[in-house]
Ligand SMILES: [Fe+2]
């Protein structure tokens with residue numbers, strides 16, 4: 607078996623906020639152009655990721671036209687991609703523009719689903735609560751998750767969702783975080799097959815051992831917010847390097863997470879492997 611059969615890689619990208627143009631002192635940044643860079647970056651990875659998971663806030667105002675612009679770029683991806691909803695998304699518009707994404711058309715109206723044909727089982731949750739920025743998993747959504755996980759308790763699984771299921775320690779984003787974390791945590795604790803939970807929303811990288819799994823947030827592929835552990839009234843957008851997360855699943859190793867910055871960046875000239883320092 608060659609290495610491409612052994613490994614399964616998932617790229618996670620998040621929080622495009624297309625439709626927003628941010629003024630910075632060095633000039634305006636149209637976040638649509640950040641999405642163009644992101645798609646170029648994923649298409650240039652070698653080997654290419656097997657799938658791309660998009661964890662919400664595709665657009666900034668829920669507008670149909672902006673979803674169409676997002677689709678024009680995601681459609682350039684060389685690999686399949688799957689969507690999750692964030693607090694800036696609108697379920698109806700999202701389904702309308704991505705109407706061939708049949709997994710989004712669920713019987714209960716929530717955009718949650720599982721992908722069963724991958725080496726690592728993928729479960730995506732819907733934490734969108736219309737009219738608010740915080741996230742919620744109501745009883746219907748928690749019951750759905752409990753049932754889905756109980757169907758295959760021995761199958762390694764990764765969960766994607768927009769809102770982080772944990773407190774990051776940053777008061778402002780945490781105030782817009784997810785309600786009902788404890789109920790989710792109890793389900794996760796009963797399901798040790800969950801290798802990881804990965805979310806977006808905070809626009810920063812963070813990770814935590816959480817209820818028997820590892821929980822991550824992925825930076826935005828558009829813009830970040832300052833690492834701010836103080837109470838603040840608002841956060842200004844920050845133009846740090848944008849990034850995605852690459853999960854590499856190898857059953858003999860486990861699930862390795864890599865933070866990958868989205869370029870382009872310049873290469874230098876290697877000096878070769880230096881001699882180790884003498885004792
Ligand atoms: Fe966001």
Ligand SMILES: [Fe+2]
Nearest residue numbers: 663692693807
């Ligand atoms: Fe968000």
